[in-house]
Amino acid sequence: MYPEEFEYYDPETIEDAIETLETHSDREVTPIAGGHSLLPTMKSGLASPDVVVDLAFIDDLHGISRDDGVTTIGSMTEYARVADDEQLWGENRLVAESTAAIGDIQVRNVGTVGGNLAHSDPAADLPAAALAADVTVHAHGPDGPRTIPIDDFFVAMFTTALEDGELLTSVDVPHLGDDDIGVYLKKASPSSGYAIVGVAAVLETDGETITNARVAANGAFGHAMRLSPVEEHLADTPLSRREVAAEAAALATDGVDAYQLMEDEQASADFRAHLLEVYVERAIEDAIDRVTD
Structure with missing residues (x-):
């Protein structure tokens, strides 16, 4: 199926x-990054923008x-470039590992980091990794640049804190300490490769004790989340x-209402809750093994 006509x-x-974007704000206007999310929805008729703004x-x-303990990744940087960056595997393995997945x-040769995060697909791999890695999002809009803490960025399904006419421009990835480790594991859909459930975990340690943890x-x-x-x-x-891995995993759905769990043809809400506990436990065990080996 072909998309409807649009200005480019x-x-x-x-x-x-x-x-x-501002000039055409009175029409349906959308930026395009790698296009893996937008183009299929345009071809299927689910999206019909009047104007497409290519950021490539x-x-x-x-x-x-890189600068002072932080790696900055431009929003239009392809997944493959991030996954192939050897320094990043040492600086923050979680971000490299989740991108490679x-x-x-x-x-990976076409999709982009910024497009992934800005789309906020619940099954995408990078959002959980970004939360666990505590990245900082940089955006630019009609009122100029601004910084968005990652904990405030994901608002709802396919919805972020980005405002109308605003673009995600880059993310800052903090480097982990020598005794810290990050892990990303997922149960992938056999048909699409998207995550049925994915878990990202960062353990900050002093070599003997977990001093802080971020798990998403x-x-x-x-x-x-x-x-x-x-x-x-x-x-x-x-x-x-x-x-402690099994104990923590048992708390994975604490405070979560039943309606918040996804349910679709891939998995029921109950099965997702089960998978969530399983993958939280595996991620924590894997992280502990990597620190102590």
């Missing part, structure tokens, strides 16, 4: 892109840079106390 713009600067030609949105090589899930809820009861149970626990 290919700005070369962030400012030009913002101006184009904006050089400032591409690339990876996306789709297949064709998808995707696929299970309408949008990626941190699992606060799991995090609280892990804090101040000796790494040698292996049963």
